[in-house]
Every structure is written in structure tokens, then in C-alpha cells.
Amino acid sequence: MKIEHFALNVKDPVAMAAWYVANMGLTIVRKLEGGPNTHFLGDESGDVMLEIYNNPPDQVPDYAQMNPLLVHLAFVCENPVEKRAQLEAAGASFAEEVHIKDGSHLVMMRDPWGLAIQLCKRGNKMLKCQTPS
Numbered sequence: 001m002k003i004e005h006f007a008l009n010v011k012d013p014v015a016m017a018a019w020y021v022a023n024m025g026l027t028i029v030r031k032l033e034g035g036p037n038t039h040f041l042g043d044e045s046g047d048v049m050l051e052i053y054n055n056p057p058d059q060v061p062d063y064a065q066m067n068p069l070l071v072h073l074a075f076v077c078e079n080p081v082e083k084r085a086q087l088e089a090a091g092a093s094f095a096e097e098v099h100i101k102d103g104s105h106l107v108m109m110r111d112p113w114g115l116a117i118q119l120c121k122r123g124n125k126m127l128k129c130q131t132p133s
Contacts, residue, residue: 064114072116
């Protein structure tokens with residue numbers, strides 16, 4: 001079995017998709033206009049997708065109030081310090097930074113809607129095909 005996508009119910013999938021395309025290098029693989037405004041966003045490998053939608057509106061989790069360790073999107077990132085500055089300029093906020101003994105550098109942030117995102121520069125790569133952003 002292989003994971004195709006991970007889905008999140010969000011408040012504004014149209015604006016959120018545009019932000020992730022502009023700032024995180026994702027591409028819109030498929031979108032359904034109207035209704036829940038479902039967007040499938042693919043990473044540069046073409047092997048991983050995130051589905052975001054709004055259905056039903058009153059069931060959107062309050063991501064901004066969740067501990068980032070409860071749910072977060074993690075991205076391979078060659079330069080977390082530089083990317084942090086770019087994301088802050090685009091409306092994201094900083095949450096925390098961690099350096100691990102294996103040489104990994106992790107920067108936890110929140111996107112403009114409060115969803116936690118993690119920028120991962122691993123000391124020891126974890127994925128077979130890992131291309132840094």
C-alpha cells in the first residue's frame with residue numbers, strides 16, 4: 001500500500017491552496033469548484049498530495065489552538081532559516097525551533113490560517129527520494 005493523500009477540512013481552501021502554491025512549492029493537481037472547493041495539492045516529487053476542502057463549515061478544527069505536535073505538515077527544507085523569513089513575510093508565524101543531535105534542524109511555524117507546518121532539514125535523510133525545497 002502507498003499513501004495517496006492526506007485530507008484536511010479548512011476554512012478557506014481556495015485562499016489556502018493559493019498560499020501553498022505561492023509559498024511552499026505545491027501545485028494544484030485537481031480542484032473542484034463550488035461546494036467544498038476541494039483542492040488536491042501535490043509536492044514536487046509527484047508522489048505526495050494534500051487534499052484541502054471546506055465541508056461542512058462548522059466542523060473545521062481550530063488548528064491555531066492545537067499544539068503543533070498534534071497535527072502538522074512537514075516539508076523537506078534545505079535552509080529553514082531562510083525559508084522561515086520568507087514565510088513570515090507571506091503571513092506565517094513562528095512557533096519554535098529545534099536542533100537534534102543527529103544534525104537535524106526543525107522549524108515549526110503556522111500558516112496564515114493557524115495550521116502548523118514544519119520545515120525539516122534532516123541530519124540523516126528519511127525519504128528515499130528527498131529533494132529539498
